[in-house]
Amino acid sequence: MGKYYQEEIETASREEILKIQNEKIVKQVKHVYENVPYYRNLMDEKGVKPEDIKSVDDIKKLPFLSKADLRDAYPYGLLGTDLKNCVRIHSTSGTTGRRVVAFYTQHDVDLWEECCARAIVAAGGTKDDVIQVAYGYGLFTGGFGVHGGSQKVGCLTLPMSSGNTERQIQFMMDLGSTILCCTPSYAAFIGESLAEKGYKPTDNKLKAGIFGAEPWTEEMRREIEKSLGIKAYDIYGLTESSGPGVAYECEEQKGMHINEDHFYAEIIDPDTGETLPEGSKGELVFTSLDKEAFPLLRYRTKDICVLTREKCACGRTHIKMCKPMGRSDDMMIIRGVNVFPSQIETVLIKEGYTPNYLIEVDRVKNTDTLDISVELQPGQFSDKVSDIQAKEKALEGAMRTMLGIGPKIHLVPPKSIARSEGKAVRVIDKRKLHD
């Protein structure tokens, strides 16, 4: 199979990709207009008919879909086919409000697994590999998506699901897992646990990891690569668009190739909704090109990022997206300043701390407060109170430089901040309780 899972499409010329996209978008829009009354109403309100969409250039005429639409339409409002044609559902965690349920026909599942298979091969996967899937299995898309992709590639697939770290390590060692798939925070945790058990990064057979489903930084990538002795690849996706595999990294580790034959990506100005030219920073918007059960046109992801068509040394021609720079959901406005957890993580790793932290935002006497608990590592411990207070002060200074506002740092013992086996809960905003 070599370097690509589907070489012909992955390395197709710009013209070939456009041709495929143009053919597919016409059909997809017609399919949605005929089968999804919710979106048909949005199109009618905007005065757009399916005939107006002749190529991907016309996508900008279509109305947007937002997460709020998905919640309004819950559960069946955006269903694009008869339920009897569907074979599965997945669902978001519902942490930011009402759950979103996505439906899949067998065609949709195949398409999704194909995307995941491309990601696995891009990370060096072949049928000789043993893939440990430590993403959660269930309503969460992570486990099943990568699992299906792994089987398509022909890898021996370990359906571990998340959690039970003892067992993860036992299987990893006994069965010689070569590729680990999970959230980056869980990968970091497995790395820590291995070190605690006295394993060196060279003691495992892992060569690569495919990590996604939550934001992570370049610094965190290097930490994980070091602790597990692997090359760590990013993968992107969202339940609304099927799951992980919408975009994935190749060996260049410089941005993620979007599976353009299945998803059309745009960057828009989040305030005006205007489509921005390539290279601009803005909100990522996806249009599915050939989905049956849950086709979404112009879905606003809330992820802030940049797209580039710069030639990639890996030979793949599909457009690349950068690692999302933040989510409008994650963004906190503290004393009028925009703060992203990813900035805090970057400072922690730079200053020699682990990226396990808890942010607490509160409002005391009409002023926002920002408290960050950070775990002290055994090597950093001094038995003088003033030394530890000096460390807190130094970290507060580094944070102030990065964030523009000064937090209060609390150094706490290792492992006193709860680890997550799925998506990490890192922010507690108590202001919402007072409002």
Add this chain to the structure above:
Amino acid sequence: MAIRQLSVFIENKKGKLSDAVKTISEAGINMRAMSIGDSDDFGILRLIVSDTAKAYSLLSEDMIVKVTDVIAVKMSDKEGALYTVLRVLEKADINVEYTYAFTARELGAYVVFRVNDVEAAEKALSDKGIVLMTEDEIRSI
């Protein structure tokens, strides 16, 4: 002559100190001396115990623990005894990081010093005839 002291990093939260103390007491280890340095967020529990190695291995299972060398000086029952010791250290240009006192039933009062240079402190004090407590002595209290 240095005595090994255990320093334990403890979150300044209800129940955290007793967790550490429980670990030691359940293992049948005796505390000879104890002090706590604290801030709003955390405390540093400093202990001299009957079995340092065992206490270290038990505590370090789930806490940050460090072994620190300190010196313990017997205080004569005279006015100015502590002052005499401090003057000696000061003249020898030795910094005292922190200090705490404890008493042992028959042996009288002792003061523990954490200094920046244990060897120099030991030498300066014994040159002046000031007796330092040994680990064996502290164990046999």
